Amino acid sequence: MELDPLLAQEIIKSIDALAVCDTEGRYIYVNQGWVEWLGIRPEDVLGKYVRDVVKDSKIDVVLRSKQPVVGEILITSKDKPDTEETTIVNYYPIFRDGKFVAAIGFIIVKSTNLALSLKQRLSHFDKEVKLLKGELHRLQGSRYNIDNIIGDSPPVRKMKKQIYQAARSNSTVLIDGETGTGKELVAHAIHNASQRNAASFIKINCAAIPADLLEAELFGYEGGAFTGAIRSGRQGKFEMADKGSLFLDEINQLPLALQPKLLRVLQEREVDRIGGRASLQVDVRVITATNVALDKLVEEQKFRSDLFYRLNVMSITVPPLRERKEDLPQLIIELINRLNRQLGVDVKGVTPEVLKMFSGYDWPGNVRELQNVLERAMNIAWRGTLELKHFDWFTKNRRIPVPAVANDSSANSSLKEIKNASEKAALDDALRSCGNNKTHAARKLKISRTMIYKKMRHFGMVCK
Ligand SMILES: Nc1ncnc2c1ncn2[C@@H]1O[C@H](COP(=O)(O)OP(=O)(O)OP(=O)(O)O)[C@@H](O)[C@H]1O
Ligand SMILES: [Mg+2]
Missing domain, CATH: 1.10.10 (Arc Repressor Mutant, subunit A)
Structure with missing residues (x-):
């Protein structure tokens, strides 16, 4: 494809400064930008050797090597004091039908002021990214406080009292409860109500991380500790949670081999990075959660009893939804509000019949199941009040009395x-x-x- 010569001329004009020389190094063309840059008229330079006009030009190097020279810094001064300017120039050899015919030089950064301002902007963005990362971390950290725990039933009131007690102390807390009851919410609430709330809330799910990676995740490692390790080493979650709280979710899945190591950290208040020589002091409040009875696991020798006692200094049991059905109306409102925002729908509530049908069900999946059931019905209804007909799929499968x-x-x-x-x-x-x-x-x-x-x-x- 050929470029229209007129268009080519326009392009050449628009380049900040462009000079073309023959194979001997004599100017054969300079564009307007070049003229303005050096303040020399074309008729004064055409036919002259480049090196006689621009002392530090690298054009000779291109003539000799027939190779490009890129990113060269060129300092030019215009006979007047304090007019020195630093520019960045690229030089290229030009070939036609494989024959070297000319060399060009053109500016890529007109003045280092521009480069400096680019650098400043980059460093500004860098700072902004760091700030936003911190913000994101904070958001991902502890999002909920005790007011986000919906419910006013006696079991929930008792639990909230325990949360405040736990928040006042520094001891480890073991949260147990069936799946979907809100254990994670409780862990967040403890941290947020505690004096550690200005520091990080770090969460790690012991079941979600392969056993062989869990140790490094928890305790960190020094550079070169194992193949695949980052050269500079990496902080473990204990270090990240220093002065804050560490939430070990699904602690029942902690491999037996790691249990004594966790116990040591809890007792000594120091961690050993894998491959590290010195122990690091850490000040971390540990909160754990389990949805299987940990004492049963101890009996079955699947969990070390010494660790269990250490984790169970304070304990909070999150009540299942079937034991606090009076919280259903409040929970429904809260969950519908939340889902309205998430799904972009506009549902107002549920009819009394739906509430009644919900009250007749045992909710083995607890609040999470309630949330999922509402979400599905909201995707059917989109707006207005959720009626029994929006829950046909639910009542039929489970034979719930309507x-x-x-x-x-x-x-x-x-x-x-x-x-x-x-x-x-x-x-x-x-x-x-x-x-x-x-x-x-x-x-x-x-x-x-x-x-x-x-x-x-x-x-x-x-x-x-
Ligand atoms: N009391 C509550 N008020 C408002 N939302 C709640 C409440 N309890 C639970 N939820 C919501 O229900 C969902 C499940 O809660 P969460 O993840 O804390 O349960 P979990 O006990 O950790 O369950 P699992 O054992 O399965 O991990 C979340 O979306 C949470 O916000
Ligand atoms: Mg959970």
Whole structure:
């Protein structure tokens, strides 16, 4: 493909400074940029030797070697004091049909001021990247505090009290609870409520990292400690968490071989990097979580008892959702709000029938399962209130009893029927969560005791 000669001329003009010389090193062409740069008229240089005009030009090197010379620093001065300028120039030999015909020199960076400002900008970006990395780290670190733990049921209130106790102390905490109950949330909350909250919260999942890499992840290594090791060595999570908290999730999966090493760090408060000579002092509060009973593992000799006692100085058991169903309405609102943002949908809530159906289910996967069930229904509904029909897939697979209350297809129900159904469901829930104590249920619903009895009679509910 040939370049249009006119276009080629325009391109040549636009180059900051370009000079072409013949094979003897005499100027045959200089562009406008070159003229402006050196302040010499073309007629004064054409036919002259480059070396006589620009003393430090490397054009002779190109003439001799027929090889490019790139990134050369050239200092030029224009007869006047303090007019010295540093530029960066590239030189190339030009061949036609394999024959050396000319050499060119052109500026790539007009003045080092520009290069310096580029350097400054780069260092500015570098600082910004570091800052953002820190921010990201902080965000990835401890995101939740105790207010993010939704629930006001007695078991949750007891747990929050334990979180505050744990936050005040420096001892290790063992969090246990079924899958999806919110153990990670609890670990974050402890760190955030503690005096260590300004330092890092570092998390490591003992089950997610292959056993042979876990030791290096936890304790770090010195350069050359093993094949594949980074030359400068690497910090372990204990070092990273210095002055902060280290959360060892799924501690039950910690390989037996590493257990004495962890015990040593907890006792001595110092770590030994793999291949390192000296021990490093660390000040770390360790929080662990398990979803299998650790004491059972100790009995089965799958977990060292001395380590277990060391980890279990304080313990928090996160209650399963089935033991705190009164938290369902609050949890549903919180999770729907969260998912609305994540999914970009606009769901307002669930009908009383859905709440009732949820209350009749045991939630083996706990809050995480609730979240997943809501997410799927929200992807079906997109907006409005989630009705039983949005949960067909869920109720069918699990044979969950669907409440026979006024069916929720509001299109077929009168407003009065819908109102009655909601009222009855709210009454049911309040009574159940208060152990059928009418006074407490009345207080919860902000109505009088007499009204509770009246409503119960109205809905044909048994007044025990
Ligand atoms: N009380 C709660 N309030 C609000 N969200 C909660 C609560 N409990 C759990 N969640 C949410 O449920 C999900 C699961 O929680 P988390 O990851 O802490 O569970 P986990 O106990 O660590 O489970 P696993 O043992 O499976 O790791 C998360 O999205 C979390 O935000
Ligand atoms: Mg977890």
